[in-house]
Amino acid sequence: MPAFSKFFISFSLKAWLLRLVLPPRSKLEDSISFTEYLAAHYKEHITLESVSEHFGFNPTYFSRMFAKKTGRNFNVYLSSLRLDHATHLLETTTSSIPDISEESGFSSSRAFIEMFKKVNELTPKQYRDQCSEHQKGSSL
Secondary structure (H helix, E strand, C coil): CCHHHHHHHHHHHHHHHHHHHCCCCCHHHHHHHHHHHHHHHCCCCCCHHHHHHHHCCCHHHHHHHHHHHHCCCHHHHHHHHHHHHHHHHHHHCCCCHHHHHHHCCCCCHHHHHHHHHHHHCCCHHHHHHHHHHHHHHHCC
16 A cells, blocks of 8 residues: 555544544634644645545535635635745745745745736746845835
C-alpha cells in the first residue's frame, strides 16, 4: 500500500476515533476552530474536502456552515489568508515570486500571480516595485 494511502487511512481513522471520544462542540466553537485551523494550515495543500473531513462534516454541509459563520465562502477565506501572507512577504523580503507563491500555499506561481493581479490590479512584481519606490521616497 502506498505511503500516502496509509497516511490517509490513518488520518481518517484518527479523525473518526476523535469524534467518538471527544464531547460535541458548540457551533461557535466550531467556527473559531475552523478559522484557527485555516490560519495554522493555509500554507499547506488543503481543500474544502480535507478540512471538512478533519472536522467530521460532509463537504457541502461544511461549506454552507463555514460561509454562514464567517461571512465568506471557504475558498475566498483561504485565498485571502494566502494573499495576505504573500503581500507581507512582498513588502518585507527579497524572496522570488515563485518562492513567495510556494511559501504562501498557492498551487503554482501562475495561480498566485493571477489571483494577486485580480485582487490588487497589479502583478506581484509591480506591487513590490511600488512598495520599494514608496520606501525610498519616505526615507528621503
